[in-house]
Amino acid sequence: MLFITSHVFKQMNLLIKIIILIGILLTSESLAQIEVQSFLEGARITDIKQEGGYLWVATYGQGIYQYSLKDGKWTNYSSKTGNLENDLFHCVAASKDFVWAGASEGLFIYSKKTKKWTKRKFAQGGEFGNWIRSLKFDEKKNRLWIGRFRNVTVFDVKANKFTDYNRVQDGDEKTNNFNTISFEGDSVVWFGAESGVHKFLNKQKLDNKSAWSYFKNNGRNFNAEGTSVSVTDFVFMPKEIWFGTDEFVTKEQPDYNPGGIYIWDRKLKWDRISKANGIAGNGIYALARTGNYIWAAVYEFKKNDKEEYGKGLFLINRITRKVSPIDLAELKLTTSNISALFFDGVYLWIGSADGLIKLKVANSFTKLQK
DSSP: OOOOOHHHHHHHHHHHHHHHHHHHHHHHHHHOOOOEEEESTTOOEEEEEEETTEEEEEEBSSOEEEEETTTOOEEEESTTTTSOSOOBOSEEEEOSSEEEEEETTEEEEEETTTTEEEEEOOSTTGGGTTOEEEEEEETTTTEEEEEESSOEEEEETTTTEEEEEOOOBTTBGGGGOEEEEEEETTTEEEEEESSSEEEEETTSOTTOGGGEEEEOSSTTGGGGOSSOOOEEEEEEETTEEEEEEOOBOOSSOTTSBOOEEEEEOSSSOEEEEOGGGTOSOSEEEEEEEETTEEEEEEEEEETTTTEEEEEEEEEEETTTOOEEEBOTTTTTOSOSOEEEEEEOSSEEEEEETTEEEEEEOTTTHHHHBO
């Protein structure tokens, strides 16, 4: 007859618990698969916005897409479907009544009531004044901000009134060439230009000059690096702002736009994340924040042929500043040219030169980092 002492029994019991725990961990690891879906294969994505239960996606070549988050239904507006005369768009925005799409030859407006598109052209700004590069709708004030290659325009939807603003600073025309527009809550509107940053206090009147301010890469700003700074995207946090910037350096102008991500503590300190920190290029197409992580779509500008080359997607811990490359194969991405990022609170939507990816962020961080 076999007798088991109390000490041996406790050891066996502990061993069993350890084996069970290991089994649970292994099972959890196997279940922690990346949840990713691919859409719009072959489409060159340029912008992604959400309005209510819908996503609106701008493409350069296939027009505008609407996606129902509820039933997964796609609707395309393009020359192919016969409901829109243009297919080449840079940006999109939407309200409950309208959809606006920015092209190189003006602003396309879709009325949800009449289900028809119209086009508006702008008299001011010269030849490139109708190149619409950024759109942002302010639901509370019911107005649309329109970032153009020349001038920024405010559209009062209720009054059906467009007002142009020339924001040239110190005779530098590039300060009036707008790349992007972002809202910091409902209090501030930020504008990334080809030379510097404009800021508007959104609770003030539009014509109040004191409500507008501008800063560029001089003094402490952007560490005074480069001849100019071209801002492409923003991420806002209570104690800091992240600025994505363009890279444009040539043999003739080796220090023109050095690129990288600049981090401002809203006081005096500026930090920069660049190739020296682990990203594959200094050009930033887009930024997005999910919790304590910043996603960055990166490109590199080649001096020799003066072309941009997509360099993929990188994840940055905003606290430690650790940079991790994302394995694009895990996302089933066939291109490293990532052009647009949008986080809806659960899913990160990744627009590329070859379609759209829907990534569930919650359980994907560990597996995606190499």
